[in-house]
Amino acid sequence: MNIIGCILDPSSGRVVLDGDPVYDGKWLRSDLRRLRLDKIGFIFQAHNLLPFLTAAENVSLVLDLAGWAPEKGKERAKELLDYLEVGHRAPVKPALLSGGEAQRVAIARALANRPRIILADEPTAALDSKRAQLVMDLLRKLASEQEACILTVTHDEKIFDRFDRLIHLRDGKLADE
Incomplete structure (x- = not known):
């Protein structure tokens, strides 16, 4: 995910994002930050919200x-905050949010700019099963409406039915599809 997110250099090969070649032995774009901002939404396992901003400010910053x-x-x-059932927490700073609330704010932040690619690392880890399904429904809706690709790394078998394609990796190698 760090290679697709243009954070780490690949050891070989090419990277093409949304039909745009971005790596071929070297990065082909001079401003990878702008590429990430324009095309990629990141949902981290740890929410990584800015502690000095409110929930709403964390989302609108993007x-x-x-x-x-x-x-x-x-x-x-x-x-987005209303859809994810944390709109009432918009004026609150991250330190006062529960783990699940902070994760939903982080998900709203990742979706804010309507990116074409969403990279989600355990996006439902801090959520109860009802909210996990809500988040996955939102991600599927986004993928359909915006023709976005959502790449998720998860151990949560309860959400497997929300994916069009499952690829199982074991020890860093393709186990089955």
């Missing part, structure tokens, strides 16, 4: 960086 008008960014953040 949109500010992408150049959205501030009011549109706030509207989009509210829409």
Whole structure:
């Protein structure tokens, strides 16, 4: 996921994201941060929210960086936080959020800019089963509506039915598909 997210250099091969070659022996884009901002949403196992920003500010920050008008960014953040059932926690800083609430804010942040690629590392780990299904339903809806690719690493067998394709890795090698 770190290679697809343009964070680590591949040891060989090419990387093509959304039809755009980005690595072929070297990075082909001079600004990988902009590429990540424009095309990739990251959902980390640890929420990685900025502690000095509120939940809403953590989500709208991505949109500010992408150049959205501030009011549109706030509207989009509210829409996502409400959908993920944490809209009432929008003015709260991360230290006062439960683990599940913080994870849902982090998911809203990853989806904010409508990226074409979502990289999700254990996105439901901190969520109860009801909210895990809600998050997976949102990710599937996003994938369908925006023709986005969602790559998820998970051990949560309860969400396997939400994926179009499962690839099992064992000790870093393809075990089965």
